[in-house]
Amino acid sequence: MARKIGSRYTAHQILGRGSAGTVWLGEGPDGPVAVKLLREDLASDQELVGRFVQERSALLGLEHPHVVSVRDLVVDGNDLALVMDLVRGTDLRTRLDRERRLAPEAAVAIVADVADALAAAHAAGVVHRDVKPENVLLDMQGPLGPGGAHPALLTDFGVAKLIDSPRRAAGAPGTRASTPTTRIIGTPDYLAPEIVEGLPPRAAVDIYALATVLYELLAGFTPFGGGHPGAVLRRHVTETVVPLPGIPDELWQLMVQCLAKAPASRLRASELSVRLRDMLPMLAGMPPLDVDEPDDAEPEEPEAEDLPADPVRRRGVVPLVPGSATDSNRDTHTSMRVPGPDELAGGALGTARVPRPAGGHRPGSARHRAEAARKRRLVMSASAVALVAAVGLGSWLAVSGGDEGTPPPQDGKRSAPARP
Numbered sequence: 001m002a003r004k005i006g007s008r009y010t011a012h013q014i015l016g017r018g019s020a021g022t023v024w025l026g027e028g029p030d031g032p033v034a035v036k037l038l039r040e041d042l043a044s045d046q047e048l049v050g051r052f053v054q055e056r057s058a059l060l061g062l063e064h065p066h067v068v069s070v071r072d073l074v075v076d077g078n079d080l081a082l083v084m085d086l087v088r089g090t091d092l093r094t095r096l097d098r099e100r101r102l103a104p105e106a107a108v109a110i111v112a113d114v115a116d117a118l119a120a121a122h123a124a125g126v127v128h129r130d131v132k133p134e135n136v137l138l139d140m141q142g143p144l145g146p147g148g149a150h151p152a153l154l155t156d157f158g159v160a161k162l163i164d165s166p167r168r169a170a171g172a173p174g175t176r177a178s179t180p181t182t183r184i185i186g187t188p189d190y191l192a193p194e195i196v197e198g199l200p201p202r203a204a205v206d207i208y209a210l211a212t213v214l215y216e217l218l219a220g221f222t223p224f225g226g227g228h229p230g231a232v233l234r235r236h237v238t239e240t241v242v243p244l245p246g247i248p249d250e251l252w253q254l255m256v257q258c259l260a261k262a263p264a265s266r267l268r269a270s271e272l273s274v275r276l277r278d279m280l281p282m283l284a285g286m287p288p289l290d291v292d293e294p295d296d297a298e299p300e301e302p303e304a305e306d307l308p309a310d311p312v313r314r315r316g317v318v319p320l321v322p323g324s325a326t327d328s329n330r331d332t333h334t335s336m337r338v339p340g341p342d343e344l345a346g347g348a349l350g351t352a353r354v355p356r357p358a359g360g361h362r363p364g365s366a367r368h369r370a371e372a373a374r375k376r377r378l379v380m381s382a383s384a385v386a387l388v389a390a391v392g393l394g395s396w397l398a399v400s401g402g403d404e405g406t407p408p409p410q411d412g413k414r415s416a417p418a419r420p
Contacts, residue, residue, distance in 0.1 A: 005081050006074040011035050028083060033071060036156075038080040049075060058126055059157060066117035068137060068155035087153055089140035092133035092213075100220045104251065105283040106147030107217035108276050110136070113145075113152035114210055115273035121157060122203040122269055128157055129201050131209035132190050133216065146280045188232040189216075189225035193261045196233045204263035207272060211258035219244055221293040223259070237261070246289045251279055 003011050011024035021038040059070040059082075072083040092110065096102070102110075114136055121128060128135075135156045142151035186195060192208035195201055216222045223242070224235035241259050243252060254275055258266050267275070 005035050005037065005079055005083070006072075006076040008072070009033065009035060009074065009081075009083055011037065025086070026083070028071070030071075032086045034068075034084045034086045036082040036084065038082075040078050044078065049080060058124065062121055062124055062126055062157060064117055064120035066113045066151070066153050067120060067157070068153045070157065084155065087137040087139055087155075089138045089150060092136035092138060092152065092217075095138060096133055096217065096220075101288045102217045103147055103283075103288050104218060104247070104286045105280060106149040107214060108251070108279060108283055109146040109149040110138075110152045110217065111210060111214045112273050112276040112280075114154050114213070115269050115276065117152075117154040118203075118206050118210065119269035119273060121154075122206070126157060127201055127203055128154065128206050128209075130156060130186055130190075131206050131213060132187050133213060136213070146284070188229045189222040191233065191236055192263070193237045194263055196236050202263060203269070204266045207258050207266045207269060208263075210269075210272070211255050211266075214255060215241070215244070215259075218247065218289055219291055219293075226294070244289055245291055248279075248282060248286075250282070254279075 005011050005024075005026060009026050009028045011026045013025050014022055015025050015034065016023045021036055024035040024037060026033045026035040053073070053075065056073045059073065063069055068087055069085045070082055071085065074081040074083060101107075114131070118128065118131070131154070135154060137153045137155055138150040139153060140150055144150065190209040190212045192201070192205040195205055212222055212224075224239060225232055241256060254267075254272075258272060260266050
């Protein structure tokens, strides 16, 4: 059913739903558009509407071949919408769900496109803050690139910032406010450590998230994801990323640098794009990596009542708005309290997600322990059989042993050897 969005746009059909709103196929003065209509309860937040208007100039001025451009921002009654270019294709999450993992050449080509988009955004002073496969669109009408990859475009610029609460209380001009951040807005698997620790997001958070996406494209899973969202946040701060079997060392070292805990150690987006494209010839023809997803660690108890437990759904999918239901895993913002230093330092050991060769089990996992127990039972069984065989052999030797020329006595009793 068609509906009017402001005075210039008409939304015809729903393309997708998420916890932040609904994406419609729409029509504007210049042709087809995509309209992201934010939830009505968000639109009624006057503070959010104010931030929405403040971001208008920055978002409208962001133009790049690998950015899904925002054409207009609409504030009309209860309607709060971003009008964007319509991309004829699918999102990267859909392709990843279908193929599980990508060949290195295609994965690197896609990530290099996104790095180009981030370089343009960062140069304009815009931080995306929610880089993930759901926000990368693949243009199926564009020319194929290295590894048969379709051109990648980054979308949803500004949505996380619009929805987020003010990061810090106002302070004296030129000074850093003393009131710390108390909430986190983002998707747990892709959050940089400094966000988890309550620092304001800078351009480096996008580099960390994009390196996490590259890891996921190659491995089929994220390096620190899985299980309770609080545990995922802790891993970002305390755990070290584990190497992927079969990955070229040059590519791995690049990923490690971009996943560094210290933001200053990461590459800039423009540097990352150049380095990735330089590696493409080396990756040509390389098949997808042969690794299996780590077994999930034992379920962890929540550290605080407002760290939402969600051990079943993938990637910590929780409602953005308290009390509402999540209707899609395509929009996985999480709003939660920033963990305290004691919680971050007190994580259980063994929570890192260790990649394993195909067919193996992660050391310390339930499956690994079960396999070890089975092997111990086999060893014990083999030992028991060997012991029985040894006892039987000893008995046989005891009965049949002795001087070769002395026949056994007829009465079944063994005779003492004759004295010389």
